[in-house]
Amino acid sequence: MQARSAxxxxxxxxxxxxxxxxxxxxxxxxxxxxxxxTVNLTDESxxxxxxxxxxxxxxxxxxxxxEQSPTKHGGSRVVRRTPTAEDPRAHTSQSRIEEDxxxxxxxxxxxxxxxxxxxxxxxxxxxxxxxxxxxKAVQQPGTCLNCHASVYVPFKKAGNGDLVKGFExxxxxxxxxxxxxxxxxxxxxxxxxxxxxxxxxxxxxxxEGMRAYKASQGVKDYDVNKAASQKEMRTFVCGQCHVEYYFxxxxxxxxxxxxxxxxxxxxxxxxxxxxxxxxxxxxxxxPALKAQHPEFELxxxxxxxRSGVSCADCHMPRKKVGEDLRITDHQIRSPLAAExxxxxTCHRWSPAEMQARVEIHQDRTAAxxxxxxNALMALISExxxxxxxxxxxxxxxQARALQRKSQFYLxxxxxxxxxxxxxxxxxxxxxxxxIDLSRQGQLALRP
Numbered sequence: 030m031q032a033r034s035a036x037x038x039x040x041x042x043x044x045x046x047x048x049x050x051x052x053x054x055x056x057x058x059x060x061x062x063x064x065x066x067t068v069n070l071t072d073e074s075x076x077x078x079x080x081x082x083x084x085x086x087x088x089x090x091x092x093x094x095x096e097q098s099p100t101k102h103g104g105s106r107v108v109r110r111t112p113t114a115e116d117p118r119a120h121t122s123q124s125r126i127e128e129d130x131x132x133x134x135x136x137x138x139x140x141x142x143x144x145x146x147x148x149x150x151x152x153x154x155x156x157x158x159x160x161x162x163x164x165k166a167v168q169q170p171g172t173c174l175n176c177h178a179s180v181y182v183p184f185k186k187a188g189n190g191d192l193v194k195g196f197e198x199x200x201x202x203x204x205x206x207x208x209x210x211x212x213x214x215x216x217x218x219x220x221x222x223x224x225x226x227x228x229x230x231x232x233x234x235x236x237e238g239m240r241a242y243k244a245s246q247g248v249k250d251y252d253v254n255k256a257a258s259q260k261e262m263r264t265f266v267c268g269q270c271h272v273e274y275y276f277x278x279x280x281x282x283x284x285x286x287x288x289x290x291x292x293x294x295x296x297x298x299x300x301x302x303x304x305x306x307x308x309x310x311x312x313x314x315x316p317a318l319k320a321q322h323p324e325f326e327l328x329x330x331x332x333x334x335r336s337g338v339s340c341a342d343c344h345m346p347r348k349k350v351g352e353d354l355r356i357t358d359h360q361i362r363s364p365l366a367a368e369x370x371x372x373x374t375c376h377r378w379s380p381a382e383m384q385a386r387v388e389i390h391q392d393r394t395a396a397x398x399x400x401x402x403n404a405l406m407a408l409i410s411e412x413x414x415x416x417x418x419x420x421x422x423x424x425x426x427q428a429r430a431l432q433r434k435s436q437f438y439l440x441x442x443x444x445x446x447x448x449x450x451x452x453x454x455x456x457x458x459x460x461x462x463x464i465d466l467s468r469q470g471q472l473a474l475r476p
Contacts, residue, residue, distance in 0.1 A: 070223035095152035098366035138311025171207025238285030263339035331452030346371035394449025404467035431470035
């Protein structure tokens with residue numbers, strides 16, 4: 030069954046409930062026929078409630094992104110708090126640095142060591158960015174809004190119709206100034222053309238990142254909105270935010286580091302060539318890197334990507350509404366929080382069996398991650414001790430370089446939100462290399 034499903038996906042067609050959706054470039058979503066047609070949506074309609082008047086079932090699902098559905102290895106739990114003038118939230122999610130204080134050591138001297146919580150649903154993406162304590166720890170740039178707000182219309186307005194110019198303008202602003210230009214978390218217009226409902230990429234950083242990635246494969250001047258198929262778009266719209274990135278130069282331009290490829294090794298090589306660092310580690314002096322949320326990159330190395338399964342196929346499965354209507358579920362959550370409903374499209378095992386198989390991979394990833402974290406903690410401690418004992422910087426340089434790489438590899442899996450499931454073999458390889466790099470760093474300090 031798996032081999033047959035893989036073949037079907039690889040041929041570029043999706044079989045759901047006896048219907049074949051075409052995969053040609055720009056093909057429109059079949060759910061577009063559900064429009065109630067009560068509102069004339071334009072390219073400036075960024076209020077999701079307006080779209081909800083035409084697409085009430087999709088909007089009802091969209092609002093459910095505010096529900097928290099924890100799983101064994103992920104998802105947020107409701108944490109009650111007393112609202113204050115500085116932070117009016119009545120609830121948030123659990124603190125990851127309280128659950129594992131080793132993260133404070135890994136990110137010593139960086140804002141994430143002050144506040145890092147489990148991600149909540151899309152409904153909270155803007156307010157959680159506004160009120161994170163990281164805002165106090167460091168003056169963040171407007172660049173952060175790219176993944177925390179509906180920015181398509183604000184970009185166009187700031188650039189007087191020029192999307193890229195507006196992108197550049199908001200990137201360079203201080204966050205507290207830039208946030209005044211946005212109103213909503215990610216909205217319908219960020220992924221859909223309001224006239225046709227076709228999927229589209231609206232983030233310049235993804236457009237530029239894909240152009241650089243395709244150029245590394247010999248494809249010149251790649252335009253994602255013209256060249257990508259409907260099937261690819263069901264992943265690319267998610268990849269606009271669920272990716273690794275960095276802020277380039279004093280203008281804080283958002284860049285996806287893909288000019289050498291999507292693998293962690295290729296991304297790390299890019300950072301080495303550009304001599305980029307996010308910060309200097311406060312306890313060791315290492316030029317450190319902070320991995321972000323590389324779901325797109327890790328997924329690209331897994332069996333589902335190779336078989337043509339998109340992000341939406343798993344996280345936004347098609348479902349039946351009433352007797353005749355089938356729509357894409359816009360709640361956007363882990364398949365495990367929905368009784369593995371999306372898995373049933375290709376796999377004919379029970380929900381309990383599917384959950385058990387996923388958790389086997391995640392259990393193994395979590396165990397390797399724990400070992401990699403312990404190895405990194407040992408290296409950081411030994412670099413501190415060697416530095417305090419008067420060991421010259423030249424002698425510490427190799428250990429610091431190994432810490433930089435080990436830490437980035439570990440963080441690549443730590444920051445990725447599938448606990449390894451998007452590509453279990455690749456996640457295990459990355460963590461194994463991280464362990465080895467940390468141990469090499471310890472050996473480099475030996476007499």
